[in-house]
Amino acid sequence: MVSETDRLRDLYDAQLRAHVADPLPAGVTIEREGPIVRTLGLGDHGWVEYRDLGDLSVAELDRLIHAQIARFAERDEPFEWKFHSHDRPPCLEERLAAAGFFAEELETVVIAETAALADSAPAPGGVALRVVGDRVDLERIGQLEAAAWGHSGESWYPASLEQELAADPAALAIFVAEADGLVVCAGWVRFPSSTDFATLWGGATLPAWRGRGIYRALVRRRAQLAADRGRRYLEVDASPDSRPILERLGFRAVTHTRPYVWRPPIADPR
Numbered sequence: 433m434v435s436e437t438d439r440l441r442d443l444y445d446a447q448l449r450a451h452v453a454d455p456l457p458a459g460v461t462i463e464r465e466g467p468i469v470r471t472l473g474l475g476d477h478g479w480v481e482y483r484d485l486g487d488l489s490v491a492e493l494d495r496l497i498h499a500q501i502a503r504f505a506e507r508d509e510p511f512e513w514k515f516h517s518h519d520r521p522p523c524l525e526e527r528l529a530a531a532g533f534f535a536e537e538l539e540t541v542v543i544a545e546t547a548a549l550a551d552s553a554p555a556p557g558g559v560a561l562r563v564v565g566d567r568v569d570l571e572r573i574g575q576l577e578a579a580a581w582g583h584s585g586e587s588w589y590p591a592s593l594e595q596e597l598a599a600d601p602a603a604l605a606i607f608v609a610e611a612d613g614l615v616v617c618a619g620w621v622r623f624p625s626s627t628d629f630a631t632l633w634g635g636a637t638l639p640a641w642r643g644r645g646i647y648r649a650l651v652r653r654r655a656q657l658a659a660d661r662g663r664r665y666l667e668v669d670a671s672p673d674s675r676p677i678l679e680r681l682g683f684r685a686v687t688h689t690r691p692y693v694w695r696p697p698i699a700d701p702r
Contacts, residue, residue, distance in 0.1 A: 440543045440665075441518070441686040447627040448667060449516075450481040454625045457599035465499065470511075474647040475592030477693075478504055478511035488521050497531045501694055506594050516541075517688040525692075533692035539669045542683035546630065549681060550659035551652035556645045559611050561653050565597055567609060573618045575633075576608075580636035593620070605657055609637075609646050616641040621654040623661060630658035632668045647677060 434442075452462050459622070463470040467486070471479040480500050488496065497513075504511045513528060529535065531666040555561045570590035577589055594603050603625065608618035619634035632654055635647050656667055669689055670678050679685070 449483045474697040475588045480513045513692040528692045536691040544683040549655035553651040572615045607611045617646045628664040630663040
């Protein structure tokens with residue numbers, strides 16, 4: 433008998449992994465190579481995704497990995513290889529590391545039934561939630577992300593989100609939580625075409641505003657929008673900080689994912 437966790441993971445694999453947006457944002461290109469789906473030109477970096485690599489030998493896997501590096505190196509473009517803990521072959525992480533990829537923080541894929549979370553209850557006192565889309569507000573989200581994480585590596589957010597909105601405004605809804613004119617939290621919800629899912633992203637909250645229920649309110653507001661649009665499931669790539677909150681709301685962990693990032697070598701200035 434298939435467990436609920438396995439059922440949800442199978443749905444995730446079938447519908448969300450290697451999903452290609454339709455229409456594509458301007459400037460974005462999709463390329464396919466065997467099981468690989470490459471996304472080039474979204475924001476300041478690209479992605480490598482797939483549903484199943486199968487049981488490749490080490491030599492075959494190394495050739496596939498280095499083919500992706502060669503393609504992005506041609507463009508001088510960094511890219512992320514989205515690894516999942518149930519991926520095959522079992523040596524995949526080892527071979528990515530050997531090829532020069534940097535392993536980022538482990539995340540947990542969690543899924544919930546949308547109907548169980550849909551709630552249009554008001555945000556915590558003094559906080560207002562609203563949908564945004566103009567460049568000024570997207571820049572404020574970039575500033576929030578940098579402040580929440582303590583560094584300036586989030587400068588790609590405004591351009592990437594603006595690129596997506598321009599391609600298909602119905603496929604993305606971006607929310608901010610504001611208090612006294614300050615953006616204290618932000619998150620967005622994507623509606624992948626031809627799937628039963630809505631996917632939740634962002635959720636960074638300024639340190640001084642954490643623990644007040646703002647993130648939970650933002651999850652429920654986006655769940656309400658997903659329910660209104662007929663999406664049955666919500667999916668999140670949850671950080672270690674957000675996973676406990678999401679599980680208390682009813683999300684179920686189905687697998688883990690870790691971004692492996694490759695960056696072009698810095699040219700010698702001599």
